[in-house]
């Protein structure tokens with residue numbers, strides 16, 4: 001092995017011993033409901049394509065049309081020659097959707113959180129290290145952005161507005177700029193942040209509220225507009241319910257201008273390609289009218305939660321299309337995922353560090369492509385996989 005490679009290998013070996021080693025599985029997906037692995041078909045319960053839009057004719061046609069007209073790549077960063085005229089239309093639609101004066105398209109959700117938070121928390125601009133109050137279960141990309149900015153996060157108990165209030169009160173005399181950082185719907189738990197209370201706290205303590213609406217945009221809220229009401233700045237992705245790729249920031253005109261001038265992930269990265277923008281543009285037109293699909297997905301998730309709880313499984317505080325089946329140890333989660341696979345349901349075991357120790361789980365995500373029969377078959381498979389794992393510890 002060359003140089004430090006033996007150390008990387010030792011790290012991998014240790015992960016393997018703890019059943020925490022991650023591996024890539026090659027899949028084939030030709031529609032939103034089913035995927036194939038090694039020639040065998042599974043109902044796909046592990047995709048964030050909540051509205052099943054990634055195979056929708058309108059998105060494919062628009063992607064194709066814009067590829068044909070504008071090419072397959074944007075050629076440069078937006079500050080060079082990549083600011084294609086297509087962006088203005090897409091950003092106008094996102095700003096209207098989020099009731100904000102402006103929006104800025106970014107390369108991906110991870111990149112947006114990593115780069116935008118780094119720029120916003122810049123001590124040299126703010127004059128001091130900001131106080132960043134963050135939900136303990138925020139997505140890895142938000143932690144990454146905070147780390148890149150060199151800020152220490154003040155982490156409040158997951159979904160606990162009273163704990164956040166306590167921390168804010170403790171810092172009342174502190175004149176440093178304050179930010180509150182939360183997801184609207186938590187990606188691994190499918191529960192919702194108590195946003196009305198958090199908005200009230202943000203206003204009372206003069207804190208800027210940043211909400212990651214990745215798992216609500218398109219699928220939850222009025223007309224699928226998401227659950228970010230009251231946020232000062234919203235970050236979200238086009239990669240989940242909107243069926244393609246890329247991300248957005250919705251904010252004031254000043255914040256948009258600031259990011260264009262200070263956000264390295266925006267400045268030094270090639271603009272999204274026209275076919276992707278075409279798919280995004282079509283999805284933005286389509287999803288507001290998809291209430292039937294949204295109701296269908298909500299009904300499937302409720303049906304599943306009720307059935308799983310009856311079988312003795314712990315589905316946490318899920319109230320959305322994302323439902324965890326909390327198994328406890330990594331081993332138990334992997335075993336449960338394996339049992340579901342035997343019954344031809346594909347659901348991934350999520351283990352630490354993605355989720356806290358003791359709360360490893362199988363994460364299920366329901367989409368418009370699933371049927372009630374799928375849910376009933378899944379519940380049968382869960383029933384056959386008994387005994388239900390013990391209740392998990394709360395975080």
Ligand SMILES: Cc1ncc(COP(=O)(O)O)c(C=O)c1O
Pocket residue numbers: 108109110111113139141183187212214215237238239246247
């Ligand atoms: C809350 C949250 N934010 C951001 C991301 C990253 O988004 P993307 O997949 O577009 O990079 C994800 C998805 O993994 C997420 O769950």
